[in-house]
Amino acid sequence: MMRLPRFHYFAPRELGEAVQVLAGEEDAMVIAGGTDLLPNMKRRQQTPRTLIGLRNIDALKRLRNGPDFTIGSGVTLTSLVEDEKIKSDYRGLWQAAAQVATPHLRNMGTLGGNICLDTRCNYYDQNYEWRKAIDFCMKKDGEICWVSTGSKKCLATSSTDTAPALISLGAKVKLVSANEERTLALKDLYQDDGIHYLKRRKGEILTEVMLPDSSGLRSTYWKLRRRGSFDFPVLAVAAAIEFDERDNIKDARVALGAVSSQPIVCATVNEFLQGKRLTDEVIEGAAALCAKAAKPVKNTDFAPHWRKRVLSRIATYALQELRGDDMRETRKKIARQYL
Template sequence: MMRLPRFQYYAPRDIAEAAQILNSEGSDAMVVAGGTDLIPNMKRKQQMPKTLIALRKIDSLRQLTNGSGLNMGAGLSLTELVRNDKIKSDYAGLWQAAAQVATPHLRNMGTLGGNICLDTRCSYYDQNYEWRKAINYCMKKEGEVCWVSTGSKRCLATSSTDTAPALISLGAKVRLTSADEERELLLADLYQDDGIDYLMRRANEIVTEVILPDSNNWRSTYWKLRRRGSFDFPVLSVAAAASMAKDGSIEQARIVLGAVSSQPLVCEKVDEFLQGKKLSDEVIEEASLLCGKVARPVKNTDFNPAWRKRAIIRIATYALQELRGDDMSEQRLKIARHIL
């Protein structure tokens, strides 16, 4: 049986108190929301905070307000997002992403904030302590070498969050709160391409809110490939969103790839290529090939990287066809095992 290491536990009732505790406890403290990722990681000794600051009792983190866009508290559970009619109708890509995270039980516990701050994953790292010790650990924790690429100077662990690519494609911002400051940044800028320091969040900051702009004229979609159809982390994903003119041409597009890099990969070249064009079969083919060129899957998750690179082209094609308005239920059933 894997036991949790000892830790001190706080359960503050408001954000200010939580931020204060985080500030005073320093880098030995971590916040915990649903605990669906952090608690197993602690049992495997991948993350060993001496102090846990629970966010579950902070009501203000569970608010969802609907103005010109949508303000979502970081403590909302993924189930609450999936049950929200506005998200389903106006931000379909986010809805599809949240609906495909893990299992119903985990979505009941897992939160939006925890999902966007999710630790990066790697088959040499997502193992118990003894397994990792047997290979002398790796650069991400306690070791020196990266087993995926022994020449690499940085960890290549994979960003595996489902909601972040969808949210970035929708132009989401994130609010970060510390004891002495509050700041807002584009969610895309929360990430960097480093499997260890994958977040630009400062150690004393809490993600308090995710803000979506008005969905006017925007359509969005999220496609995910995973090993097990019932539930699993993505081995690749494509989030696509676009604002469409009345004649069907694209005013602005944002295509974001998940699980092929240590951060959600914003495909600016594809976005530029799509601007002003209608989604004809030829345009979709060209854009999907471009997605395949941008992606850099490595050998640290299920499936061969070269195959995943090819599969991206197919999944991007499906995403863009759905964005065009095609009925993709047959392909959805094949890939996601249910119609989304």
């Protein structure tokens, strides 16, 4: 049995108290649902001496309607899936949240934890003894990357389901520390580095996610995973498109998940789609550009070249769904559920 290491635990009721404790502790991390962090601690991948629990902070659990639709970082994935506005207006986010893990994990797991989810790699997601036996890697305790021994940086994969969906919807996030508060586009929170995958500053807590008005926007999220019941994505396509009254594309945002150390914003696809209608040829062209942007490496399920090839098929399904095609049976085949 893998046991947790010893740690101090704080359970503040106010955000102000949480950021003060975080600022004052040398080796501290925040914990929300704990569904990612606690297994990592058991495997000694993350070993904070202090944990600051966010579950008692009611201010982080609110959903608010206003000029932006605001979701507290402590809102659970189950609450997201049960929210009617998210289901109807931010469909891509709803589809992403509904495919994270299992119902039990979604009851505990939060949106903030999903956004800040640790990157994944077959050589890293193992217990301490396994990693010690082959020698540790640079993400924790070692110096080499076993995926690419010549690489100077860790190539672990961004595996969050909600981040690509949120990025395609144009989400912003608010980060609060003891000294300051800042808001940035979610896409700018990430960077292409498997160890330092977040540009979160020391002492910052992600408090809110802001989604712009969804009028006229159609969105979708498609994910491929090995197990149909539950699994992390091995590739994912999120797309949000605004059409004019003639079904020409006014604005398009496509983001890819699980094919790099950060969610990839497909700028070339977005430019390519501007002003066009979603004909079969246009969809084929956009899907090919998506596959070109993906950079899968050999550290997760399935061979990288196969993931890249299949990505264009998944992107095709996503765009066909946004065009209004009936994709329910294809969905059922891939996601094992109607979404």
